Amino acid sequence: MRLCFLVEEQYRYDGMPVEVIGRLTAWGHHVDVLRPGTSLIRVSEAVRAGSHDAWILKTVSGGPGLTLLEAAAAAGLTTVNDARSIRGVRDKALAAAIGRGGGLPVPVTYAAARPEALAEIPRGEYPLVVKPADGSSGRAVRLVDSPDLLMRMRDRLAGEGVLIAQSYVPNSGTDLKAYSVGGQVYATERCSPLHPERAFPERRVPLTPELAALVARAGAVYGLDLYGVDILLGPDGPVIVDVNDFPSFRQVPDAASLVAQAILDRARIGWGITAPAVSVPVPVAVPVAVRAGETG
Numbered sequence: 001m002r003l004c005f006l007v008e009e010q011y012r013y014d015g016m017p018v019e020v021i022g023r024l025t026a027w028g029h030h031v032d033v034l035r036p037g038t039s040l041i042r043v044s045e046a047v048r049a050g051s052h053d054a055w056i057l058k059t060v061s062g063g064p065g066l067t068l069l070e071a072a073a074a075a076g077l078t079t080v081n082d083a084r085s086i087r088g089v090r091d092k093a094l095a096a097a098i099g100r101g102g103g104l105p106v107p108v109t110y111a112a113a114r115p116e117a118l119a120e121i122p123r124g125e126y127p128l129v130v131k132p133a134d135g136s137s138g139r140a141v142r143l144v145d146s147p148d149l150l151m152r153m154r155d156r157l158a159g160e161g162v163l164i165a166q167s168y169v170p171n172s173g174t175d176l177k178a179y180s181v182g183g184q185v186y187a188t189e190r191c192s193p194l195h196p197e198r199a200f201p202e203r204r205v206p207l208t209p210e211l212a213a214l215v216a217r218a219g220a221v222y223g224l225d226l227y228g229v230d231i232l233l234g235p236d237g238p239v240i241v242d243v244n245d246f247p248s249f250r251q252v253p254d255a256a257s258l259v260a261q262a263i264l265d266r267a268r269i270g271w272g273i274t275a276p277a278v279s280v281p282v283p284v285a286v287p288v289a290v291r292a293g294e295t296g
Contacts, residue, residue, distance in 0.1 A: 001267055002030045004052040006068055008037045008059035016248050017058045019256035020263070027260070036065040047071040054078040054267035057086060058246050066090065078270030080263050081245050085223035089243045092133045093164050095222070102221030105214075105239050107166040115157035118150055118165050125167050129194065129241075133162040143168060143194045169234040169241070173198035176231040176238075178207065178215040179249050180224075182262045185212045188251045204251040214238060225266050226259060 003024060005017055012018075012035070021031050032052070034041055036059065047068065055072040057079070059065030066086060073083040089095045096109035108125075111133060112118050121128065128150070131141040140160055144150045157163060173195035178187040190202040207215070211231065218229050218240060228247030232239045249255040 001053040001264065002032070002051075003263065003267070004032045004034060004046075004055045004072075006034050006036055006055065006057045006059055006065040008065060009035060010037075010060055011058050014058075014248075015256070016246070016259070017056070020259045023256045023260040024263070029264075034068070036068055041068070043068070043071065047075055047077075052077060054080055054263060054270060056080045056246070056263060078267055080266045081224045081226060086245045089222055089224070089227075089245055090134060092131070092135065092242070093162065095243055096164065096166075098222060099218070099240060099243070102217075104218055104221055105237065107169065107239060107241065110165045112163050112165070113161075115150070115154045115163060118163065119147060121147075121165060123147055127168040128165045129168050130157065130163055130165045132160040133164050135160075141193050166241070168194075169232045169239045171232045171234055174200075175241075176205070176211075176233065177247075177250075178211070178229045178231060179247060179252055180215055180219050180227050180229075181249060181252065181255070181258045182265070184258070185215045186249075186252045187211075202251065211238060214240075218243060226262055 005021060007017060021033065024031050034046065052072075055069055055077055057065050057069045066083070069079050069086065070083040073079050087094070088098050093109065093111040096106050099106035100109075110118065110121055118128075118130070123146075126144070126146055128144045129141065130144050130150070130153075135141065142153065142157075144153065144165075171192070173192050174189050175192045176187055176189055178185055185207060187205050187207045188202050189205045191199045214231070215229050219225075219227055222243055224243075224245060226246050228244040228249075229240055230242035230244075232241055249259060252258065
């Protein structure tokens, strides 16, 4: 197969996608890499029908790669993930609307083009989690305890573009990051960026069948093939606080092979072939209970 990866400079040496590209090349596939953030790209030649079996995006949220991926989709090329679905999760305000509309447990979300507009949020909604609508990797996520603190942070927030605010979900200080790849769901537990004082090493954890089903439902609602879901185990049950396309897949065993195979399977579906011609061993994720705050 002939595949095209759109890779931002930030991810040039990152295991995702470097190891995936290496695995696909070792399996005999041709992989082209475009770097939309730093290279001059002759779009009229790069994006054309029949040029590649699939296009794959690994760029920052605000980077130009998504435009190229959308151009590839418009030319009838297969993309991993679907370009419209990526747009739907990279805009966090849009993602909240899609999630709640699809019946997912997503917090009530406010969006504002200017930080002072957030002052209209009722005091009873505090504490709030405020972050950029195009944020990623925990960038500029802030816990705001009161309207007074929000106003004192106004200058820092002013350069972040469109902001979203969500009511804080009480939790143990850990985030559950679930990854879906090749029909399997894996999860890790990590320190919340809102509670760095409770730092502990990231570790792989099992998922209950209910949480695994929630992750699968999120993929269906957002229309994603490869994705990650950030879940908080709050007092009223699990809450989805973020969804990412093509995440890091940290702690997933043999992640490079799993992701590479999923990309090939998606490309074959684009051909109209439902069954993969090649397979690699896939470890099975065994669903076992995990409790909020469990660290032992």
